[in-house]
Each structure stands twice: as structure tokens, then as C-alpha cells.
Amino acid sequence: MSDDANADKRVEAGPRGEETRQPEATMTRRSVLKSAAMAGGGLALLGTPGSAAARPFITRAKVTIDYWTWHHISQVPTEKGRDRIKAAFEQANPNITLNVKLFPFPDYLTALKTAVPNGSSGDVLGLQNGALLRQYRPYLQTLNTLAEKGMGKNWQKAYLSKAISLPQRENNWPHKSDEYWWMPAEVAILGAQWYWQDIFQKVGVSVPKDYGELKEISDKLRSAGYIPTAWGAKDQWPNTDYLIVYASQFRPGVVEAAELGERKFTDRAIVAGLTFMAQTVKDNLYNTGPFGTTAYPEAYQSMFAARKAAMINTGAHNISLAGTPGAQENWRAFLFPHIPGAPQSNWLGKLPSGVPTPTGPSPSRLIFDVGYLVSMRKGLDKAKQDAAWRFIQFYVGPKGQRINSFWTQPSLKAVHISGFTNKGFVNMLNWHFAVAEFGERREFLFPETREALQTAIENVIVNNADPRTELAKVDVAAKKARLKAGGKK
């Protein structure tokens, strides 16, 4: 029924795929099909009693909303498929049924691309900053009024400031805007070296104070039969993470500036970062053939969580694996030590104290992103829109974020982690959240730029290509992407 209703709504939302040439000939067959479908839908609508449009008291009627995502609480191994979010939300809103539809991420891109323009996507969508939110903007509902009504006029203040400012900047570039067609649900601080402290004890190594020591303990760990640091380079996203950590040591903010055209990818800092990255591979810090290893499930689970690797460079992402036996007692973190050749910097001094396990002076910076946002489809009828907003407010508000706070990092200032008992582990996680706003920007505005950078990293490390030559190609791709998006250069 809802699909037929949507067929009607589509006329308002705008037809799909109108070309600039020969519109009649192309549309004929599909228009006939569409009319037939709509006629059938209209008849069905007439014949169905109690459709939402007919009821006067909208909030009392039973409504069903569809929520599409690739990333949900039910997927956490310790949850055993349970959906606590759905249970809690439906209990608080007995007239609303929430259907959660999960997708594997690559297929999610396909699902969005096919369903959203046809008006048959979920009512609430999980999305990412940058490409996804920019592309689908014409199809997403502006949420300003709903947010102000539901959460107060200054609702933004309740969130980490970067959880608001980063998406605002990225999703509107090169323009600025006060429009919200997204709500920030999660952030992630990453780039720290997590390690098993019992393995360190057993092998007799301690947290390194500089890069030289990191190399030493890596050798010792390897001799003892462990992988020093697990790296799943095949999945590609850890690679740009590493590059941003290293490059930002030489010049903070350089990768973001390069993407936006304020600097170049051939900037000395990025070249230095990429060169250092290749050096770490030669220095044998990682599993053999990291580019043949996936981040998930191999590096994160088969290696680190399975105690075959002693360290992994991560952060908030690893919380969802903290149900692993021994994790709370033994997982601790330190910052990647200072990179040889990079300027000294006391950036850490500005942070809340209590770095979990101190490393040496001028350690590497962390990275930060607003990893998950939710939006609402345009064109929902009043009842559905009301219900959809209720869910969004639940999910990104304190109630939902508290439920999720045992496996993701909340975007609200007031919500902290929960569900863990080991003091050392809790302190470590709290520290991660306290420094949340201090990380380098991790996500990319344009997928073309990100893809080009990932190819450059692979060419340099796997094929021994020259870093500067490869980064020059990234500049070309980045410029093309900026111009296409309306930037000036």
C-alpha cells in the first residue's frame, strides 16, 4: 500500500530522469506503465479503509516506517541479532512500527541509487558525510523546523561542535548553509595504537617512547610469534587513515586543505607522510602483505581480537569488539609515537590530561570523523513524517545514543560510554571521547579524490612508485572533482 501511495507522491517530488532531448519518445512506454501502476494504486487506495490520509488524529494512527542502513546495533556480535533500538523505540511509541532494513555497504550504494530517485527507499536513511549527503540532498527533507520544535532552538549546542560544523562545511562546500538535512548520530576518534597489555607483559615489551622503540618492540613481538600491528590494507580505508595521521604531523590539516584546493597533494608534508608510510612497511611493523588482508574481518577479528596480533591502529571502531574475552582487562591504547623528521609540537598539552598510556613527546595526532548521520526522505505524508522524525530524534537524541553507547562513540556531549566495568578500559574510552574534537578530519568530500589517493598509496607501497609523482595524479583528480562541484579551482 505504501508503495502505491508513494507512486502518487512521486508526481510532486519530481519525475525521474528527464532528459534534454527526445523526452516524448523515451517516456512513452514508461509513462504508460506508470499510469497503469498509479491507476491500480489509486484504486487500491480507494478500497482500503482507514488510510493515514483519511484519519483526523494523525498521531494516534498506526504508522510503519522503514529505516535503511548498513550499520546497526543488531550486528554487534554480543547482541546476537537482538535489536534494542527497535524494541525501545517501539515501546515508547506504541503506534509506530519500525522496520529496520540492513544492507552490506557496497550494495547499500546500489540500493540508494535505485530506490531513492524512484521514491521507494526507506523513510529514514543512514548516510555518510560528503558524497552521500551531497548527492541525495535533493531527495532529503529539510529538518530545521522539526529539530527546533522537537529539541529546542539551540539544539546544536548539545552536540560536539565538530559533529555540527564538519558536516555543515563538507556537505555544503563551496557554499555555506544553515540548512540541516542530516542529523549527526555518531562520531569516531581513531588513529591510536590499541594493544593487548598482557601480551606486552608476556613478551616483555612496554609502550614505545619514540619510533625507534616502536621498531624494537615490533621485532621482539614478531620473534615471540605475534604480528606486531595488524593492518587490513585491502579494505583501503585504513590506508588514508594512516596517511592523514602521518601527514598531519608534518603540517596539521594538510590533507583536508589539499582536498579543498587550499594546498596541493604534492605538498612536502603529504609527500613526507606517504614516504614515512612506505618506510613503516619496510621496517616490518605489520603482518605480511597487509594489502592482501582485509581490515574486517581479518585484521580486526582474525588477528587482533584473536590475540594473534599485539597491536592495531584504531579507536572507536574497536568498541564493538570489546565483548571479546579478555578485551576489557587487557585492551589499552597509546598514541603513535613522534614521526622522525616531523616538527615537535606540544598539541597534547591542550588536551584533557590522562592520556591512557603516555608515549614520548610530540606524538602523532588522532583523526576524527562524523561517521554516521541519519536523514529523512522528502515527500512523506504528515503521519509518516511525524513518525520518522520521532525515530530520528530518538536515535540521535540521548535515549538512542545511550543505547548505542556501548559500541559506538556518541555525538552528544552529555552521553558517555556504558556497559563496561573494567576501570582501566573505561578510563581509556573516556579519554578517547574527551579528545573527540581534536582529531584531524578523516573523511573525504569527494570519492574521486579519495579513490585517487588510495590508488596512490597502493602504487607507492606495492609497486614502489615515486610518492610525488603519484600525489600529482591525486591533485589532478581532486581538482576535477572540485570544479565539477562548483568550486573555483
Next chain:
Amino acid sequence: MSARALTVRRRQLGRGLLHLVLIVLAVFFLIPVVVMIVTALQAAGQGGGGLSIVPHSLTFDNFRAVWEETGLPRLLVNSVIVTVSSTLLVLFFSSLAAFGLVQHAFVGASVVLLVLLAGIMLPPAAIIVPLYAEIHDFGLLNNYLGLIGPYTALGLSVGILFFRNAFSAIPRDIVRAAKVDGASPWAIYVRIFLPLSLPAIATVAILQVLFSWNEFLIALLVMTKENRETAQLAYITYAGLYSASFEKQFAVLALLTIPVLLVFLVFQRQFVRGLTSGAIKG
């Protein structure tokens, strides 16, 4: 040793060698399957773990759990409906079409064949955007026909090819004799062509069952309501981006392999039966 005993010995040795080779090959082919099953038998919910070939704990809990947590019974029913329907339709329509091509051969039959094959030369990702829009416009989202239609259409090419092959091998004399005796084309189709092409029927059926049962992308996009999802979609519950329970993922996928294997085992016998009754024995 007598010459006779020598031949017997040689044959036994040959047999033994054959078995050895086959066993080695079978092991090689089955290792990944063993990994899948062993992993599915590991205790889940630990977060870590990893795949293994040697089990360190054995439990059927995963199978039991996924059966309930994913609503697998309902999903299996949906898969069966879609698979059986599209298979029957493919068998019927493609054999009918092949019959038309072979019996009433006209100019351009090769072109028809080429067009049929051209239709299936692209990966699903290439055509999914217009295909989805079309299914949506027909109002067939979350409708069994929304899958049965495309699955059948995509299976016709291979079906027609196989049936055309099988039908061309049937001797003209039988057909001519039947025509002389006044048989209608339908009768010729049902009583001569179909019974003589049982191997083709079995082959096409297996191919279509395989395709429909394992198809993922179109099913994922078309069936978005839980009560219509097909079985292949069940494992997503356990496939997170930053963590997963792949003991349970594999349990789901192992369960999904069994029905098709059963179909295969059943149809295997059809081959043999086809052998004894299908040849030109009269």
C-alpha cells in the same frame, strides 16, 4: 599368474588409483566447505575468533540461533516460491520457444539466438538501475512477481540454447511420422520432444534453481519488507562494517547450501533415468 588374473589385478590397481586420485581431488574441492562448516560450529558472540579448519569447540547453537533470529523459515518459503516458480516457467517457456525455433525454422534463427545471449552478457550491476525502475513502475516491489519475472527472463537464454541443442538431436523421422499421423504441434512437443530431452530438462532445471536460489542483488533491492525477503538476505544481520559474527554468518550460509544440494541429489538420478528411457530405442 594366469593372464586372466593379471588383467583382474591390473583392473583392481587401476580402480584403486582412480579412487586415490578422486579422493585427493575431493578433499581439495571440499576444504573451503569444511572451513565454512567448522566455523559455523564454533561458539559465537566472542567478537574475535577467526576462521579455522580445526574446530576448538563444537556447538550447534549458531544454527539454532540463526533459525530464529533471522526469521529463516519465512525467508526459505519465499525463496522456494520464487525459485520453483521461475524454474517451472523457464522450463516451460524456453522449451516451448526452442520447439518453435527448431520445428518451424525460419531465417534469422541465429540472430534470435545471438540476441538471447546478448541479453545475459552484462553483470547485474550494469542493468540494475533501469531494471529496478521498471520493476517499480510495474508496482512489483515486494511482490513475488517482481523477482519471478526477471529471474525467468534471465534464465530463458540458456534454457533455449540447451533445449534447442537437445531438440535438434531428435531424428526427423520420428517427427515426420507423427505429423503424417496427424499429430498437432502441441502433441509433438509434449509426447516426443519433452520425453526425449530429460537430460536437458534436468540441466536447465538445476541451472535455474542455482541462479534463482543464489541471486542476491536484485532480491536485496526488490524485497525490502521482511515478510518477502529471500533466504540469501538473511546473513546481513551478522555482517557489520566494523565487527561481525561470522560464525553465525556462515551458519546461515551453510543452511542455505543444503536445499540446493538436495535438489541436485534428486536431479542426479534423473540423469540416469533419462539415459535408460531417452535414447532411440522405441
Next chain:
Amino acid sequence: MTETAAGRRVAGRTASRRTPGRRRGRRWLGLLFLTPAAVLFALFVAYPVEETFRLSLYDWDGLSPTKAYVGLRNFGELFHRDPDFWHTVRNTVLWAAVTVPVTILIGLALALMLDRKLRFRNAYRTAFFVPVVMSAVVIGAVWNWLYDPEFGLVNEAFGRIGLGGNRVWLADPSLALWSAIAANVWRWSGLTMLFYLAALQSIPPDLYQAARVDGASEWAQIRRITLPLLKPMTALLVLLGTIGAFKEFEIIYILTGGGPAHATDLLSTEIFNQGFKLSRSGYAAAISVVLLVGTVLVSLIQLEYLSRKNRELA
């Protein structure tokens, strides 16, 4: 005698005789038999393909209500300015050129071995067929693990027999494509075996009888009788195998993602990347056109061979 009897049995129910003048009606009947298949095919196959062809002439991100017509510019960019295109074509051809013959040879060998009275024959047959039945997700995950440079069985086995156990199967540019091909061959050999088993069933046993009476060895029988009679099936498998190999996507995407640095990109992975990761639907459609035209050309050659073989045997 037998044939007329059979014919009479078939015709038993029909009342009247057909006159020769009705032959034109038969032609229409032939077309009628084609109709259900033709309608379904036109709807769900021909239309999307035709749309894809049309799309290749536009610059479109797959979402916005307007498309920009650019004519053949996508193709121009593909052939002249895309640094990876020709490499991708080479990969695709290599992928098919190795997968198809090897899968067929292995399937043939398995079928020949199993085409006899043999204890556990059903068990062997099932064992070889199981990979065909498994879904790509499991196959990809397991082979990723088997090929893992640190813990995979492959490296462990190679290490034990002294061939060196630290290769990076799926990320060494010189090894990655071959490793993926091996997994692909493993997956499909059981299917070609099945086809050959079916074809072997339809070879009359009398032929072998005669040869055995003449004292021919098993090898000679295979060479002189079996193989020639299997030529049509082989040609069919080559045709279908090539089509399947050219469009294969899932297994390579899961194993290598087309990497590292596009080293194992196939046309099918490029279509996905351009269409859904980079949102260039028109460009992706152009690649699809190239893939389809290429496959058609190759198939034409193979189809011609197939018809010739059919005519020889009929």
C-alpha cells in the same frame, strides 16, 4: 515399423488430418510458441539493456532529474584518456581465456573419471559440485582466509613443501589475478563436470561395445569416440563459459576489490566502481556497451563454430 507406431500413438488423440495448405498456419504457430519467452525477455532483459545503451550517451550521476547529452564523449574518454581501461580489458580477456579452458578441462577429466560404475560415485559427484552451490559471500570470505599471507592454508602448505610460504596471493600484482582465477576455476569445475556427465549419458553404449570387441584400449575409446562426440557440448560450454567469465563480478570484488591499485580490475568491477562509487552512470554504461559488444563478437565466432558442429552431427 517402430517409428510409425510411435507416431500413431502420438497422433492418436488428434481428430482430423492436416492438409498441406495449412503449412503457413504452422509458421505462425511457431511464432506463437516463442511468444511467452519473447515477452518476458523483452520486458526484463531487452529493455534494461537498451536503456543502458542509451545511457552511455549521457553524462549523468544516476540521481539528478536532468541528464546532459554528450554523444560519444564517454567512449572517447574511455579509449583515449582513461589510464586504466586497456589494462582492464587485458585483465578481462586473460581472466576468461584462462578460466574457461581450465574449468572445461578439469570438468571433462572429472566427468570421464566418474562415467562408470564406481563405488561412492554419487559422493564424489556431490563433492565436486558443492562449490557450485555455495554463495559468493562464503566463497569470497573463505578464499580470502585461505590466501591470507600470515595464516592462510595456502601459504602454510607451500611452506611445508618448501616452495616458500610468504606470498601475498591477493595483493601481489603478479599473483593476484591468477589467485582469483584459481578460486574461480575451483568454483565452476563441478558445473562443467555436470554438463559433460549429461552429454556422456547420451552416447550410445553400442559404440563402445563395438570398439571393445575390436580390442581398443580405454584411452583409444575416449580419443576416438567420446571426445569427438562431446564436441558440441564443449563448444556450448566454451560459449556459455566465456559469457559468464566476462561478466563475473562478485568473486573478484570480494577477493581483491579490483586492486591493488587497479591491478586486477575487470570491466565488471569498473562498471560497478564508476556507476556506484563514483556516480558516473553514463560512463559506466559506456563500459557496459564495450563489454557487451566485445562479448558478442567473441560469441559470434563461437556460435558459428557451434552451428557448424551441430550441422555435422545432425
